[in-house]
Amino acid sequence: MDEAKPFKIPKREVWEAFKKIKANQGAAGVDGQSIAAFEANLSGNLYKLWNRLSSGSYFPPPVRRVDIPKANGGTRPLGIPTVADRVAQEVVRRYLEPILEPVFHPDSYGYRPGKSAIDAVRQARQRCWRYDWVLDIDVKGYFDSIDWKLMLKAVRRHTDSPWVLLYVERWLLRCRWRTAALCRARRELRREGS
Numbered sequence: 786m787d788e789a790k791p792f793k794i795p796k797r798e799v800w801e802a803f804k805k806i807k808a809n810q811g812a813a814g815v816d817g818q819s820i821a822a823f824e825a826n827l828s829g830n831l832y833k834l835w836n837r838l839s840s841g842s843y844f845p846p847p848v849r850r851v852d853i854p855k856a857n858g859g860t861r862p863l864g865i866p867t868v869a870d871r872v873a874q875e876v877v878r879r880y881l882e883p884i885l886e887p888v889f890h891p892d893s894y895g896y897r898p899g900k901s902a903i904d905a906v907r908q909a910r911q912r913c914w915r916y917d918w919v920l921d922i923d924v925k926g927y928f929d930s931i932d933w934k935l936m937l938k939a940v941r942r943h944t945d946s947p948w949v950l951l952y953v954e955r956w957l958l959r960c961r962w963r964t965a966a967l968c969r970a971r972r973e974l975r976r977e978g979s
Contacts, residue, residue: 790839792948799835802875814867815849823868834869841951845870845959877952884943933957
């Protein structure tokens with residue numbers, strides 16, 4: 786039966802991805818479904834997700850936006866995907882990480898296996914004794930301004946897997962639509978405020 790699917794994604798990959806998502810816990814997405822609720826029909830939910838991923842019919846749902854307070858009094862928006870979408874993203878991450886990990890600069894610490902913010906601070910502390918200058922960069926609103934075509938081109942440079950490219954593009958498009966709506970809303974607020 787698996788041979789009828791256009792994309793060969795082993796069911797085991799979806800299972801392993803779910804185990805990782807479950808271990809990380811996390812809040813419910815826009816559908817309100819918690820990990821416990823997803824688990825109530827685990828085999829059915831995982832099969833449905835695998836079936837959609839393997840057939841090319843998976844479309845990522847919207848993310849739930851939560852504003853996280855910042856130390857300066859402002860907020861930072863955080864997008865919370867549904868449990869099923871986190872599993873789908875984990876399937877793709879498990880495919881891409883072994884390919885992309887060797888390409889990253891050794892001083893890149895964000896979202897890297899075996900690296901943490903503590904490691905970055907440790908390295909900065911060591912280097913402050915060797916150099917008498919500091920470069921401080923705050924990449925504010927990075928994902929609001931990223932060139933999605935360039936991002937997809939970079940992914941294509943490292944894989945030609947059709948299913949990976951399809952889903953990465955769909956996730957990027959979802960972000961672009963959200964970003965476009967945010968930009969329109971911000972412009973409206975500016976117009977009203979002036």
